[in-house]
Amino acid sequence: xxxxxxxxxxxxxxxxxxxxxxxxxxxxxxxxxxxxxxxxxxxxxxxxxxxxxxxxxxxxxxxxxxxxxxxxxxxxxxxxxxxxxxxxxxxxxxxxxxxxxxxxxxxxxxxxxxxxxxxxxxxxxxxxxxxxxxxxxxxxxxxxxxxxxxxxxxxxxxxxxxxxxxxxxxxxxxxxxxxxxxxxxxxxxxxxxxxxxxxxxxxxxxxxxxxxxxxxxxxxxxxxxxxxxxxxxxxxxxxxxxxxxxxxxxxxxxxxxxxxxxxxxxxxxxxxxxxxxxxxxxxxxxxxxxxxxxxxxxxxxxxxxxxxxxxxxxxxxxxxxxxxxxxxxxxxxxxxxxxxxxxxxxxxxxxxxxxxxxxxxxxxxxxxxxxxxxxxxxxxxxxxxxxxxxxxxxxxxxxxxxxxxxxxxxxxxxxxxxxxxxxxxxxxxxxxxxxxxxxxxxxxxxxxxxxxxxxxxxxxxxxxxxxxxxxxxxxxxxxxxxxxxxxxxxxxxxxxxxxxxxxxxxxxxxxxxxxxxxxxxxxxxxxxxxxxxxxxxxxxxxxxxxxxxxxxxxxxxxxxxxxxxxxxxxxxxxxxxxxxxxxxxxxxxxxxxxxx
Numbered sequence: 001x002x003x004x005x006x007x008x009x010x011x012x013x014x015x016x017x018x019x020x021x022x023x024x025x026x027x028x029x030x031x032x033x034x035x036x037x038x039x040x041x042x043x044x045x046x047x048x049x050x051x052x053x054x055x056x057x058x059x060x061x062x063x064x065x066x067x068x069x070x071x072x073x074x075x076x077x078x079x080x081x082x083x084x085x086x087x088x089x090x091x092x093x094x095x096x097x098x099x100x101x102x103x104x105x106x107x108x109x110x111x112x113x114x115x116x117x118x119x120x121x122x123x124x125x126x127x128x129x130x131x132x133x134x135x136x137x138x139x140x141x142x143x144x145x146x147x148x149x150x151x152x153x154x155x156x157x158x159x160x161x162x163x164x165x166x167x168x169x170x171x172x173x174x175x176x177x178x179x180x181x182x183x184x185x186x187x188x189x190x191x192x193x194x195x196x197x198x199x200x201x202x203x204x205x206x207x208x209x210x211x212x213x214x215x216x217x218x219x220x221x222x223x224x225x226x227x228x229x230x231x232x233x234x235x236x237x238x239x240x241x242x243x244x245x246x247x248x249x250x251x252x253x254x255x256x257x258x259x260x261x262x263x264x265x266x267x268x269x270x271x272x273x274x275x276x277x278x279x280x281x282x283x284x285x286x287x288x289x290x291x292x293x294x295x296x297x298x299x300x301x302x303x304x305x306x307x308x309x310x311x312x313x314x315x316x317x318x319x320x321x322x323x324x325x326x327x328x329x330x331x332x333x334x335x336x337x338x339x340x341x342x343x344x345x346x347x348x349x350x351x352x353x354x355x356x357x358x359x360x361x362x363x364x365x366x367x368x369x370x371x372x373x374x375x376x377x378x379x380x381x382x383x384x385x386x387x388x389x390x391x392x393x394x395x396x397x398x399x400x401x402x403x404x405x406x407x408x409x410x411x412x413x414x415x416x417x418x419x420x421x422x423x424x425x426x427x428x429x430x431x432x433x434x435x436x437x438x439x440x441x442x443x444x445x446x447x448x449x450x451x452x453x454x455x456x457x458x459x460x461x462x463x464x465x466x467x468x469x470x471x472x473x474x475x476x477x478x479x480x481x482x483x484x485x486x487x488x489x490x491x492x493x494x495x496x497x498x499x500x501x502x503x504x505x506x507x508x509x510x511x512x513x514x515x516x517x518x519x520x521x522x523x524x525x526x527x528x529x530x531x532x533x534x535x536x537x538x539x540x541x542x543x544x545x546x547x548x549x550x551x552x553x554x555x556x557x558x559x560x561x562x563x564x565x566x567x568x569x570x571x572x573x574x575x576x577x578x579x580x581x582x583x584x585x586x587x588x589x590x591x592x593x594x595x596x
Contacts, residue, residue, distance in 0.1 A: 014314070016369075020362060021310040028302050028354045035169045037353040042171070042268035044344045044352075051223045054286040056197075058250050059231040059278055060087070061257025062099075066235035073261055077101070077110040079238075080254075081117035086237055087252055088121045090244030094196040096125040096189060098162065098255030098263075098278045104150045111152060118156040123200070125192050126157040130179055141216050142180035160192030162277070164265075165215065171266045172275075174217035175284050177207055190284035197251050197289075205288075211295040219294040219349065221287045222267055226275040229282045231257065251285055253278050294347050302351040309355050313362040322367055329363050409523020409536075414472050415483035415561060416516050416540050417456070418547035419447055419490055420465040423509040430505050440464060442497055443509070450489040454482045459534050465547070469535050472522040480517045480564035487513045487555045488594050510553040514546025515591075517561040545579035546588060555591035562589045569594055 031037065060083070062073070070079060080097065087095060105111045118124045131145035148154055163176050178187045187195070191207060198205050210218050223229075234254070236242045255278025256263040264274035275283075287293075312332070317325060333356050340350045421443055428436045444461065451458050451468045455476050459467040468486065471479035490511055498508040518539035525534050546556040562571060570593040576585025 016365070017310055017314045017362070020358065020365070021306060024306055024354050024358045024361075025303060027357075028306065028351060029299055033353050033357070034167065037351065038167055038169065038171065038173060038268075040352040041344075041349060042173075042271070044341050045222065045268050047341060048345060053224055053228060053230060054289055055230060056093075056250055056289060057230065057282050057285050058247065058252055059229055059257065059282050060234050060237055060252060060254045061231050061276075061278070062234050062255060062261060063258040065233050065258075067258060069235045070238075076107075077105050077114035081113040083234065083238060083254065084114075084117035084121055084124065086240075086244055087247050088117070088244075090247040091249065092121075092123075092247040092252045093200050093249050094123040094125065094193050095121060095252045095254065096127075096160070096193045096281065098127060098189070098253060098281060100127055100129060100147060100162075101149045101153055102147050104152075111150070115152045115156045118153065123196050124157045125160050125189060125196065126153060127162040127189050128159045128186065130161055130163050130181060130186065132163070141176065141178075144182060146181050146186070158192055158196065159186075160189035161186045162189045162281075164280075165217070166265065169266075171268060171271065172280060173220060173268055174213070174215075175220055175280075176215065176217050177210060177212055178216050188284075190281045190288065193251055193253070193281075194285050194288040197285075211293050213296070218287075219296065220268075220280070220284055221290075221292040221294050221347075222269050222283045223286045223290075224283070225269045226267070226273045226279065229279050229286075231279075253282050253285075255281070292347060294344075294349050296349045297351065302354065305350065305355050306358060309358050310362075313359060313366075317362065317366045322370075325363065325366075329359060333359060409521040409525065411519055412472055412522050413479075413518065414520050414522065414535055414539065415470040415480045416520070416535060416543035417451075417468045417470070417483050417486055417513065418465060418544050419468075419487070419511050419513045420547055421509050422512050422552035423507065424464050427501065427505060427507050427509055430507060439501065439509075443494070443511075446493045446497065447490060450486045450493060453489065454486040456482060456486055460532065467534075467540075467544075469520075469522070472535065473533065478564075480515075480561050481568055483515050483517070484555075484557060484561065484565050484569060484591060485594060487515055487557075487591060491553065491555060511555075512547055512550035512552060513555040514543050514548070514550055514557075515555070515561050516540075516543035516546060516558040517564060518542070518558075541581060542579065542586065545581070545586070549577055549579065549588075556588045557591055559587040559589075567595075 027033065067073060080099075084095065101114075105114075118126075126149045128149070129147040130143040131147065132143050148159065149157065161176070161179065163179070164172055165174070165176065166172050167174075175188060175190065177191055178185050180186070187207060195205055195207075212218055232242045232246070234257075255276065257276050257278060263277040265277060265280060267275045267280065269275075316328065320328060336355060337352065340352055343350055421440075424440075427439070431439065443464075444466065447466045447468075448458055451466075454470075455474075456468045456470045457472060457474075459469050461467075468483070470476050470483045470486075476482055490513060494511055498510070502508045516539055518537075520535040520537035520539040522535050523533070525532055525536060542558060546558060550556045556574070557565075557571070562569075569591060571589040572592055574588045574590055576587050579586050
């Protein structure tokens with residue numbers, strides 16, 4: 001199995017993991033991917049099937065039916081007074097009206113009826129609205145402007161603000177519990193309703209006990225989707241269809257509940273269907289009644305999770321192949337989401353996006369680095385071993401892996417070229433050993449360049465001789481002609497070297513070349529600990545014999561080779577020659593040139 005974590009076997013992998021950890025730590029601290037994180041948290045909230053609607057809270061909706069019966073909005077305030085008087089007969093715990101009455105009515109009598117109804121009930125909460133500067137910062141939740149009820153209503157009622165700050169995607173996920181107005185703490189509409197209810201039941205809730213962020217906001221643990229809160233029509237209460245006793249000891253919220261009055265917002269439970277503002281207040285009150293205070297895990301806790309995931313990535317990504325690593329990756333992500341969901345139900349909100357993204361990014365970069373490293377390693381191996389064996393053989397071994405290193409071979413038609421240097425021994429007597437090596441290297445370089453230029457495979461050096469094969473290991477079209485072309489390139493390329501040697505030493509050398517075509521066994525020949533990729537058989541032996549019979553500067557090709565290239569070359573038939581190991585003569589041809 002290929003080691004998946006090759007990049008993790010050196011210090012660079014550790015540095016990479018540390019850098020990635022630091023980057024995601026900063027992402028977590030600044031909540032860079034806030035919308036993604038929020039959407040993942042929304043999915044946890046939607047998956048919680050244990051939510052129940054609290055029957056202590058009921059909404060009286062200003063709905064389409066009420067608008068049809070009572071008339072166009074806004075209604076006379078005497079209508080609201082009549083509603084309050086009707087509900088009050090049932091002894092509700094507290095009533096909240098989610099409508100701002102900032103200006104007196106044109107008819108003072110209307111206001112008087114409404115204010116008297118508020119006074120008679122004794123526990124009516126009316127909303128206020130703070131006007132904030134757009135540049136407001138966290139921990140500075142204060143304002144000098146407040147939209148309040150007209151004076152008589154303000155004096156008769158209790159107030160709570162209805163401000164909210166949607167997230168960047170327009171979804172309401174948190175509620176502002178309080179802000180500062182000219183040194184006075186203005187508590188929220190929902191909190192004020194909840195506090196009045198608890199006080200009537202002998203308890204004194206403290207807003208400071210709630211898990212608030214720097215903006216004095218609390219996460220809302222919604223109990224139901226839009227339309228699921230308990231609700232009755234405003235008109236049905238006025239008509240007596242809903243009796244006053246229905247509201248006994250309950251928290252009653254009155255507010256817009258129809259399309260005719262726009263007061264709707266998106267919530268985590270349903271990004272497609274908006275929820276009425278009065279419903280959101282009802283959900284917040286239920287949240288407070290049930291004590292479902294979701295607390296975001298601290299940065300330190302999320303940092304510990306990132307550390308654990310970083311260590312996991314570092315130690316486990318080097319043990320598996322990409323396929324198995326993907327399975328492990330998905331398993332770990334799935335397990336973490338299950339844990340996060342379980343912790344969420346215990347009212348602790350863990351970060352999901354950043355640990356998961358850390359794992360995914362590490363996996364992606366690990367694969368990318370792995371392939372880059374393999375490519376660099378393949379290039380290095382090819383460059384290094386290409387100096388000892390043919391590049392085609394290196395590529396074959398790299399592509400086939402262990403299979404490419406098995407002993408054995410296949411029968412295949414190939415062309416074989418042998419070339420030897422004539423006159424090398426007399427020359428070596430006149431030159432220094434270092435010069436001899438330089439001369440030999442120059443000639444062998446010419447041989448190798450000629451072989452590679454024509455697509456051949458360098459098989460081996462045998463002293464000052466060279467063997468090359470064509471059509472193995474890679475198939476080579478018209479391999480016989482390629483072998484002949486190689487021989488001719490060697491002959492032509494040696495002219496410059498001959499002149500140089502003649503000028504320097506007064507002696508020169510020539511090539512003797514033999515080319516043959518036929519069937520041979522191609523493959524890894526040798527022992528398990530030392531093998532060569534080569535060709536064996538009579539075809540190879542005959543090529544070697546032709547080379548040994550070639551005179552200095554002569555190229556001999558066999559009958560089999562000639563038949564394949566006769567239309568492309570100029571030759572001189574030499575008849576049959578006797579070669580060692582064969583009883584019958586071998587027809588040979590002298591190569592005189594390559595036709596245009």
